Amino acid sequence: MGLWFTEKQTENFGITAKIKQTYHTEQTDYQKLDMVETAEWGNMLLLDDMVMTTEKDEFVYHEMVAHVPLFTHPNPKEVLVVGGGDGGVIREILKHPSVTKAVLVDIDGKVIEYAKKYLPSIAGKLDDPLVEVRVADGFMHIAESEKAYDVILVDSTEPVGPAVNLFTKGFYAGIASALKDDGIFVAQTDNPWFKADLIRQVYADVKEIFPVTRLYTANIPTYPSGLWTFTIGSKIHDPLKVKEDRFFEIETKYYTKQLHHACFVLPKFVEDLTV
Amino acid sequence: MGLWFTEKQTENFGITAKIKQTYHTEQTDYQKLDMVETAEWGNMLLLDDMVMTTEKDEFVYHEMVAHVPLFTHPNPKEVLVVGGGDGGVIREILKHPSVTKAVLVDIDGKVIEYAKKYLPSIAGKLDDPLVEVRVADGFMHIAESEKAYDVILVDSTEPVGPAVNLFTKGFYAGIASALKDDGIFVAQTDNPWFKADLIRQVYADVKEIFPVTRLYTANIPTYPSGLWTFTIGSKIHDPLKVKEDRFFEIETKYYTKQLHHACFVLPKFVEDLTV
Numbered sequence: 347m348g349l350w351f352t353e354k355q356t357e358n359f360g361i362t363a364k365i366k367q368t369y370h371t372e373q374t375d376y377q378k379l380d381m382v383e384t385a386e387w388g389n390m391l392l393l394d395d396m397v398m399t400t401e402k403d404e405f406v407y408h409e410m411v412a413h414v415p416l417f418t419h420p421n422p423k424e425v426l427v428v429g430g431g432d433g434g435v436i437r438e439i440l441k442h443p444s445v446t447k448a449v450l451v452d453i454d455g456k457v458i459e460y461a462k463k464y465l466p467s468i469a470g471k472l473d474d475p476l477v478e479v480r481v482a483d484g485f486m487h488i489a490e491s492e493k494a495y496d497v498i499l500v501d502s503t504e505p506v507g508p509a510v511n512l513f514t515k516g517f518y519a520g521i522a523s524a525l526k527d528d529g530i531f532v533a534q535t536d537n538p539w540f541k542a543d544l545i546r547q548v549y550a551d552v553k554e555i556f557p558v559t560r561l562y563t564a565n566i567p568t569y570p571s572g573l574w575t576f577t578i579g580s581k582i583h584d585p586l587k588v589k590e591d592r593f594f595e596i597e598t599k600y601y602t603k604q605l606h607h608a609c610f611v612l613p614k615f616v617e618d619l620t621v
Numbered sequence: 622m623g624l625w626f627t628e629k630q631t632e633n634f635g636i637t638a639k640i641k642q643t644y645h646t647e648q649t650d651y652q653k654l655d656m657v658e659t660a661e662w663g664n665m666l667l668l669d670d671m672v673m674t675t676e677k678d679e680f681v682y683h684e685m686v687a688h689v690p691l692f693t694h695p696n697p698k699e700v701l702v703v704g705g706g707d708g709g710v711i712r713e714i715l716k717h718p719s720v721t722k723a724v725l726v727d728i729d730g731k732v733i734e735y736a737k738k739y740l741p742s743i744a745g746k747l748d749d750p751l752v753e754v755r756v757a758d759g760f761m762h763i764a765e766s767e768k769a770y771d772v773i774l775v776d777s778t779e780p781v782g783p784a785v786n787l788f789t790k791g792f793y794a795g796i797a798s799a800l801k802d803d804g805i806f807v808a809q810t811d812n813p814w815f816k817a818d819l820i821r822q823v824y825a826d827v828k829e830i831f832p833v834t835r836l837y838t839a840n841i842p843t844y845p846s847g848l849w850t851f852t853i854g855s856k857i858h859d860p861l862k863v864k865e866d867r868f869f870e871i872e873t874k875y876y877t878k879q880l881h882h883a884c885f886v887l888p889k890f891v892e893d894l895t896v
Contacts, residue, residue: 352637358660364633385633403814406888539678539842565840565848565888567814572847573840600888611883613681613840613875 355570356540369464374456376508381464389464397568399432409601410564412438415497415532418585422496428484430501431457433469440471441596448477453508455481485511491524500533515551522555530580538616539571546619552579561620562609630845631815644739649731651783656739664739668778672843674707684876685839687713690772690807693860697771703759705776706732708744715746716871723752728783730756760786766799775808790826797830805855813891814846821894827854835860836895837884
């Protein structure tokens, strides 16, 4: 059989993948980092033994976290990514020609360093002149920003370890202050099969702060349950009311303008988490 | 750790689940059958070491394979299930009051027997007076039927072993003959991450025979990649043109009338398999 990696996605369930080689393993100041080559998914980044991204399926997460809010905002110029040190979200943001500045704030510089080395198709745009990379605490950066961004994308790890602050109402209130008057934000909010309570809580918290709150999903095969959710908070612009002429052609493998609307139509047991 | 089951969904990737107990293991005349209790998913049926259904997530598959075609047909009376010995599809069919007869043809009587014993919440409607259960070859039953059914649901195993005939153009032609003049059928057609070629082939084959051909998806966490496809072939009725007044309230956990339409909006890489 050879070497296999297993992630326990819950106490009693997990995924397993054949490993061709391990490029790097390190306990950084914030988390355990593993960069491996898998036979099925290409190169894979793990943080604290959880799959963060793989070369084969990364396009789903990165396209869906970026393009839904960026097409919702009529003219996104200044965009912030909290987390997202692998650079995949930045790559997608730069497909929007209105963007003049994309700031990435990741607390762990090692993620950025090893993504550049082993995930070049994902991290390749981190050196773009429009991009500003800061190795810093995203929570603090948000707290210090005032009406600075059109769109904020929270590409965090799970709500354990360094990202625990990023799932609090205080953080969402900070995001509201850091956004301009017609700003919009999105956060990855885990899966509805194993983390229903988390989704329900985040949705309720965001709804107390943002006039427009929406939940959407995408299929990410290497994430728990294969069904991932994203929660949007927006001051004005509604992702369900984007006009047809706002959309323009971009190269994608998952996102389409039709899916922009359809991804908000939820399975009943997921819809029930939002009421 | 205790006892864990692992399914290799591809040569290099799989899922693993903690087993609380094994109720039954048998090599039937057609396949290996295991009925186990898992800690995460409740009781689980395996055929040839592949997960067929679990108590916790079975509702997705059974609702989505049944209600999309049954709400598309304006007045489904006689309905056939090919395979589906666990009875979950039958349970969903019986939520439609127009149905006067639901025939289940599964080649393996052992699946029916052990589903009744260990999956009562799934198989509980197999003894309903509207249901006729036949232990027989679905391919042959289709070949012998002429304009007999309004809706045919193909709830097969994977295209290896006993179900290999159920993924052929000859079978789809047989289905067309077995359906009435405004009949509709659906087949489960595996996942787009690992079986793209199969989906493309089935879609092309069905399209040569049926005027209306459509592909839709659902999230099934215990199936490979979590994203499952279903292919519809229909003589007249289009699932995308169901009138609002056709829908009525039924109890579901996944299907909604909004999702009836949204499930046909495909990720781009899946849409590309249909052109």
